[in-house]
Amino acid sequence: MSATAKMIVDKDFIIGEVDKRIYGSFIEHLGRAVYGGIYEPDHPLSDEQGFRTDVLELVRSLQTPIIRYPGGNFVSGYDWKDGIGPKESRKKRLELAWRTVEPNQVGLNDFADWCKKAGADIMWAVNLGTQGPEDARSIVEYSNHPGGTYWSDLRAHHGYKEPHAIKTWCLGNEMDGPWQIGHKTAEEYGRIACETAKVMKWVDPSIELVACGSSSRGMVTFPDWEATVLDHTYPHVDYISLHTYYGNKQNDTATFLARSLQMDDFIRSVIATCDYVKAKKRSKKTMMLSFDEWNVWYHSNEADAKIEPWQIAPPQLEDIYNHEDALLVGCMLISLLKHADRVKMACMAQLVNVIAPIMTQTGGKAWKQTIYYPYLHASVFGRGKALVPLIQSPKYDTKEMTDVPYLEAVAVHNEEQSEVTVFAVNRDTDNALPLQVDLRSFGSCRLIEHIVLEHDDLKAVNTADEPDRVKPNNNGNASVADCIVSAMLSKASWNVIRLKVQSCD
Structure with missing residues (x-):
């Protein structure tokens, strides 16, 4: 049995308010994300606009608050005007980023409806690859201006008299x-982004x-x-x-599951750079972070x-x-929460x-991938204030890293619901991990549930035929006594321990 991991959480030691937009996602005109994914007019479950209702149901369950669109690399060669107006008159274009043909059957208005x-x-995301300030201001006018001008009247x-009121805009992609x-x-x-922002x-x-x-x-x-x-854009932008992306091409699970520590370091480095520019400019504004692309990505490289x-x-x-991908996704979600004071969108x-997290068959089924579950749990239960996790954990070394804690964890306090949720990953692939969480500052707590995502085969x-091979259960063994949570975390597991705060001294 491993040494016990201990975690202390105090209701007054707050990292920051969790902006719900850290549970955002991304749809790019790439592969079957749009055509055959969210949009498939010939599918038996599609609605009158051609959108798959089975996919919509899965997306709504995630409570995804914001979705980045239309790219990605795609956007740097995209003319948004190709995707508006009657569908029968929209042009097909060569799409150079992914070397496909873009039929433009889904565009700005269609996506707003979806x-x-x-x-x-x-x-x-606006195109700052082949376009610039003039095109960007036009799409803002088309999308957001009430009326009485060329673009808003168009x-x-x-068919969209009311503005779409799009609040959040990316100045290009991976430039x-x-x-x-x-x-x-x-x-x-920096120069074109500044002028475009203005x-x-x-x-x-x-x-x-x-x-x-x-x-x-x-x-x-x-x-x-x-x-x-x-240095160019600081007064005009709100986020950077x-x-x-992480992969496990070497089949080194111990290192793979530790990659979220690199994500932590990445975030800290960007924060330090932002604060350097803030000091340099004597600015009162604190730059926030948008981690608007993150995931595991490597399985499809050879096929692509x-x-x-x-x-x-x-x-x-x-x-x-x-299953091991789901564990790392869980660790990455915890990393985002641990930086909730500065990471406001993701x-x-x-x-x-x-x-x-969602897969479909063209003309067929839709199902949840393993990574759907930690994303779902964090989005649904991770609203409120992220709390500083004081953790003592046994550690391990890998070929690339040293002192990797077996326990990755954070807690979120939802005052409106009088709930505390502990998200925890046991990185140990061979042994269960005893855990104690000290919640004494909350007074009296009772256990709501202990959700576990576990599987003997990493x-x-x-798949479409076995959609529930890897899915969470409610058989976790957490218990509470005097506001001390005790649990045995299964080997290689994602855990969601939900607690009701009954009184607070």
Whole structure:
């Protein structure tokens, strides 16, 4: 038996209020995310607009508050005007980022309708690859201006008299990457992002803007990119973005499950860079972070290399996730919560079929991947105030890392519901982990439930024929005595321990 892991949580030691938008997601015109994913007019379960109602049901269950769209790499060559107006007159285009044909049957207005059905807001990314300030101000006018101008009246002519009121906008995508259409240096991007931000906010001062940060911590320009971009844009933007993906190509599970520690370090480095620019500019504004691409991504790499170009919506980036992937996703969600004071938005990339928690068959079933469950639990139960986790845990070393704690955990206090939820991952793949959580500052607590996602096979996956092979149970063994929670966390498990606060001294 492993040594006991201990965690102390105090209701007054608050990291920050959890912005619900950290449970956002992402849909790009890539692979079958749109066509064959959310939109499939010929499917027996599709509604009058061609949207799959079975997919909508799964998305609504996640309570996804915001969805980034339309890309991704796609956006740097995209003309949003191709996706508005009558569908029969929309043009098919060569899509260079993923080398497919884009039929433009789903565009801005269509996606706005879908988001209303899904209960989500839009995070729209503007094209700063082949376009610039003029195009960006036009789409803000089309989307948000009440009427009486060319673009707002055109929206009304297209059947949308009321503005879409899109609040959150990304200034391009991964502009530091040489793979990006219109790739720019930090100076070039900083200048165009600044000028674009100005005109967008002149059209609608209520909007929030996200500047492109580095595509990953591994970019040779990181973090100089952030420092230079923010030097240009700091007064005009509200967030800077972070992107990261992890894989287990070497089949080294111990290292793989520790990757969230690198995510923590990435976040801390970006925060430090933001605060340096704040000090340099003598600014009173604190820059917040939008971690608007994160997930596990590696399973589909070989298949993607064999795809024939210039198809419409071929299967791309269709990672089939296993149990260990769900554990790392759980750890990454905990990392986001541990930085809730500065990470105010985040988007699991992506939502349907493309590196996604939801999978579909064209013309067939929809089902939940393993990673659906930690995402679901965090989104539904992780609302409130993230609390500082004081943790003592046994540790292990890997080929790449040392002193990795077996326990990864955080707690969230929902005062409105009088609930505390502890999210915990046991990284030990061989042994159960005894856990004690000290909640004495809350007075008296009782256990609501202890949800566990566990499986004997780390490589177990869900499929259309076996959609419930990996799914959570309510058989967790947590108990509470004198506001001390005791539990035995199963080996390689994701745990959600929910508690009702009955009194507070």
